Amino acid sequence: MNDALSLNGKTAIVTGAAQGIGRAIATRFSRCGARVVIADIDETLGIAAATELGEGVLFEHCDISQAGSVESLVDRVVARFDQIDILVNNAGHHPSDPRQRVPIDKFSPDLWRSKIDVDLHGTFYCNRVISAHMVQHSSGCIINIASVAGVVALRNQIAHDAAKAGIIKMAEAMALELGPHGIRVNTISPGSTVTSATENLFYGPNGIATDKAEQMLSFIPLGRPGMPDDIAGAALFLASNLANYVTGHNLVVDGGWVAGFNRNF
Numbered sequence: 001m002n003d004a005l006s007l008n009g010k011t012a013i014v015t016g017a018a019q020g021i022g023r024a025i026a027t028r029f030s031r032c033g034a035r036v037v038i039a040d041i042d043e044t045l046g047i048a049a050a051t052e053l054g055e056g057v058l059f060e061h062c063d064i065s066q067a068g069s070v071e072s073l074v075d076r077v078v079a080r081f082d083q084i085d086i087l088v089n090n091a092g093h094h095p096s097d098p099r100q101r102v103p104i105d106k107f108s109p110d111l112w113r114s115k116i117d118v119d120l121h122g123t124f125y126c127n128r129v130i131s132a133h134m135v136q137h138s139s140g141c142i143i144n145i146a147s148v149a150g151v152v153a154l155r156n157q158i159a160h161d162a163a164k165a166g167i168i169k170m171a172e173a174m175a176l177e178l179g180p181h182g183i184r185v186n187t188i189s190p191g192s193t194v195t196s197a198t199e200n201l202f203y204g205p206n207g208i209a210t211d212k213a214e215q216m217l218s219f220i221p222l223g224r225p226g227m228p229d230d231i232a233g234a235a236l237f238l239a240s241n242l243a244n245y246v247t248g249h250n251l252v253v254d255g256g257w258v259a260g261f262n263r264n265f
């Protein structure tokens, strides 16, 4: 392994890492030497992931939409490892259920709240408590997982668009505030990525692309959907020493979809 990518001796918390993109990030970080805490509400998948990834990876239950749950997670991790070096805010709800894809006049306040509570408020709760811890140590790295939906508005996904755009701006503001304390804050905005959250909507059983997916793929210059490890590679770069001078950045990892967006429609 390239030494510049080594995370030896670092402790990372990855939220929502029981599966999907978060799990791929936890895997990459662990292979590069980090101790990784998988923080998720799904205990079954979280314990299975930690067991499979092996030594240096553990599961901690946490509901990021509850400020108290986040504070208790941080207390437990600090008691065990003293320091948190890396935070990846990945937990979120993808609007994969077609019933959640409706125009604003049909978008219920409950649906709005459930999305904002996890993606936006949850990310804020984690950032708030863990950045305070990092300030005490004058170092740290925070990576927020947003979405291309935070860059280019998508129809019928108003809460998703708003939450992800909010995360991108939150990270930029934090980069300004925390840079003087030696803390870097960046965002990754994935494009459509194959996980259990998207496979029903786009990729069908066994990853076979639906008509909807075929149409979307035709707009992706690299001609394929993202895989969780594509996002994990970007996260490893941002967490590593190779990104020592990178902060306040939103790294779009989408096979080129955003680059061609205005020409496609």
Ligand SMILES: NC(=O)c1ccc[n+]([C@@H]2O[C@H](COP(=O)([O-])OP(=O)(O)OC[C@H]3O[C@@H](n4cnc5c(N)ncnc54)[C@H](O)[C@@H]3O)[C@@H](O)[C@H]2O)c1
Residues within 6 Å of the ligand: 015, 016, 017, 018, 019, 020, 021, 022, 039, 040, 041, 042, 045, 062, 063, 064, 065, 090, 091, 092, 093, 094, 118, 122, 145, 146, 147, 148, 189, 190, 191, 192, 193, 194, 195, 196, 197, 198
């Ligand atoms: N898959 C995509 O196409 C795609 C595209 C752009 C952005 N994203 C973003 O990437 C992130 C991961 O997406 P994914 O596709 O891997 O999703 P996923 O559904 O496969 O995994 C999400 C994980 O988050 C956990 N989680 C949900 N609510 C939580 C809470 N309140 N507290 C703690 N954990 C919670 C779930 O239990 C699950 O393990 C999300 O923020 C999503 O919005 C995904």
